[in-house]
Amino acid sequence: MTARVDAPDAGLKLRGITKRFGPVVANSDIDLDIAPGEIHCLLGENGAGKSTLMNVLYGLLQPDEGEISIDGEPVRIANPRDAMARGIGMVHQHFMLVDPFTVAENLMLGREEGPLGVLSTARARQRVRELSDRYRLAVDPDAVVGELPVGVQQRVEIIKALANDADYLIFDEPTAVLTPQEIDELIAVMKDLRGEGKAIVFITHKLREVREVADRTTVIRRGAVVGEAEPGASEAELAEMMVGRAISLTVDREPAQPTGVRLAVDNLTITAPSGVVVVDDVSLDVQGGEILGIAGVQGNGQSELAEALIGLVPITAGTLTLDDRDITRFDPKQAIRAGIGYVPEDRKHDGFVGSFSVAENLILNQFDERPYARGPALDGRAIAANAAQRIEEFDIRTGSAATPVQTLSGGNQQKVVLARELSRPLSLLIASQPTRGVDVGAIEFLHKRIVAERDRGTAVVIISTELDEVLALSDRIAVMYRGRIVGIVPGGTPRDVLGLMMAGVPYEEATATRSDDA
Numbered sequence: 074m075t076a077r078v079d080a081p082d083a084g085l086k087l088r089g090i091t092k093r094f095g096p097v098v099a100n101s102d103i104d105l106d107i108a109p110g111e112i113h114c115l116l117g118e119n120g121a122g123k124s125t126l127m128n129v130l131y132g133l134l135q136p137d138e139g140e141i142s143i144d145g146e147p148v149r150i151a152n153p154r155d156a157m158a159r160g161i162g163m164v165h166q167h168f169m170l171v172d173p174f175t176v177a178e179n180l181m182l183g184r185e186e187g188p189l190g191v192l193s194t195a196r197a198r199q200r201v202r203e204l205s206d207r208y209r210l211a212v213d214p215d216a217v218v219g220e221l222p223v224g225v226q227q228r229v230e231i232i233k234a235l236a237n238d239a240d241y242l243i244f245d246e247p248t249a250v251l252t253p254q255e256i257d258e259l260i261a262v263m264k265d266l267r268g269e270g271k272a273i274v275f276i277t278h279k280l281r282e283v284r285e286v287a288d289r290t291t292v293i294r295r296g297a298v299v300g301e302a303e304p305g306a307s308e309a310e311l312a313e314m315m316v317g318r319a320i321s322l323t324v325d326r327e328p329a330q331p332t333g334v335r336l337a338v339d340n341l342t343i344t345a346p347s348g349v350v351v352v353d354d355v356s357l358d359v360q361g362g363e364i365l366g367i368a369g370v371q372g373n374g375q376s377e378l379a380e381a382l383i384g385l386v387p388i389t390a391g392t393l394t395l396d397d398r399d400i401t402r403f404d405p406k407q408a409i410r411a412g413i414g415y416v417p418e419d420r421k422h423d424g425f426v427g428s429f430s431v432a433e434n435l436i437l438n439q440f441d442e443r444p445y446a447r448g449p450a451l452d453g454r455a456i457a458a459n460a461a462q463r464i465e466e467f468d469i470r471t472g473s474a475a476t477p478v479q480t481l482s483g484g485n486q487q488k489v490v491l492a493r494e495l496s497r498p499l500s501l502l503i504a505s506q507p508t509r510g511v512d513v514g515a516i517e518f519l520h521k522r523i524v525a526e527r528d529r530g531t532a533v534v535i536i537s538t539e540l541d542e543v544l545a546l547s548d549r550i551a552v553m554y555r556g557r558i559v560g561i562v563p564g565g566t567p568r569d570v571l572g573l574m575m576a577g578v579p580y581e582e583a584t585a586t587r588s589d590d591a
């Protein structure tokens with residue numbers, strides 16, 4: 074018999090997939106072929122319909138029209154159990170793991186009732202070990218999932234999919250939440266899987282990753298396939314195909330015109346409930362009209378520093394001063410009133426209320442303020458007018474202003490948070506991973522807005538694990554390592570020097586090492 078991969082109809086084929094949500098056509102007559110042994114990138118703007126299509130393929134959604142076949146045989150995928158039985162696995166954008174359970178227990182649960190069926194603890198632990206050895210996915214079977222960093226949780230998701238013997242693996246924006254090193258590791262795993270003949274569908278907004286791994290790239294715009302990108306297409310070409318216009322991948326900005334210190338952080342120390350000192354005697358200033366970038370490998374105290382500035386975590390020692398006012402003990406409400414804008418790292422958790430509408434989320438924290446509050450009642454007209462303006466300005470792709478935010482695509486949810494925070498008068502803007510999950514076109518716009526906020530005289534703090542983003546926006550860069558500031562350096566500092574500093578090497582030594590290498 075002919076080997077399966079040689080057969081003309083080998084692989085997975087989607088034909089004419091259409092999926093509507095009320096008036097929104099999320100997928101319109103989509104054809105997609107996924108061949109064994111390929112990494113197939115799915116590229117498209119926020120809200121283009123990528124996750125919807127993958128949710129159809131995984132049986133989480135039923136299409137209104139269209140067919141799916143595997144190796145020429147039509148299949149109906151009614152639910153994830155069917156998908157897994159057909160060899161389709163999915164690593165979700167938002168993990169579907171059960172936090173209080175261990176890795177092995179999560180495998181046993183087979184959350185989506187996979188073909189693993191009943192599995193003993195011993196067998197599950199052994200399976201985790203086998204798979205983690207084979208694919209270099211270091212995971213302890215007995216670790217409690219909720220206590221693991223996101224990068225490791227993602228490995229657990231991959232192990233779960235592999236434990237079900239998936240031939241087709243869907244990775245829906247897996248790199249959005251990973252550090253650069255974790256991204257490299259994940260890409261190596263994806264290449265190994267491809268080498269074994271598995272097919273991978275890879276969704277990402279990072280064009281560099283597409284160029285690194287894609288055997289084939291299908292571009293979707295507004296629910297329909299635009300076409301396949303040419304092999305070897307440049308980042309600029311991919312971006313243009315995706316968005317439908319040429320876009321600038323660099324940020325145009327004039328040198329900063331600092332207006333004097335607005336934010337002063339003095340000897341800030343934060344001790345976590347576990348007793349670990351997560352921010353250790355940090356002092357820094359941010360001037361009005363300046364962007365201070367904070368670079369560092371995730372987990373080196375940057376998140377806690379940001380959360381302390383907005384009053385979300387208690388401070389152990391030190392002081393915070395904004396425009397000569399002591400804000401050290403402010404709670405979030407007071408901080409917001411003092412003109413602090415905050416874009417949280419975890420938008421789902423701290424950024425919005427999913428069941429509230431887009432319009433409501435755009436005025437969250439301002440419900441009791443003019444012009445939205447009129448006495449004890451809300452002024453519906455003012456709320457609607459604000460929503461219409463922000464949706465237009467930030468190009469938020471939503472059915473209407475009344476749509477619950479939880480049904481928006483990931484990137485559009487992020488735009489709602491940024492639109493809200495960038496639309497009130499600010500003294501200080503703190504933005505953690507501001508463009509996480511956002512498409513290149515929207516990044517261009519959001520970066521311009523952040524620079525415009527600086528030029529208005531606001532003090533801006535950007536925290537990002539994307540060194541490209543820190544470099545594109547920052548006038549000065551503070552590098553954090555193990556809760557301390559390793560150094561505060563000029564905006565244009567070379568990447569490799571920053572990289573060394575992120576590993577704890579002081580600036581002078583890092584620059585000397587660099588010239589030694591040269």
Ligand SMILES: Nc1ncnc2c1ncn2[C@@H]1O[C@H](COP(=O)(O)OP(=O)(O)OP(=O)(O)O)[C@@H](O)[C@H]1O
Nearest residue numbers: 094099119120121122123124125480481482483484
């Ligand atoms: N459950 C739902 N109810 C209503 N509308 C939905 C639902 N799920 C998705 N949509 C809509 O379908 C469209 C496509 O969304 P989808 O999440 O597939 O986009 P995406 O390409 O994955 O975007 P992103 O890059 O931002 O993640 C969007 O307009 C979204 O608001």
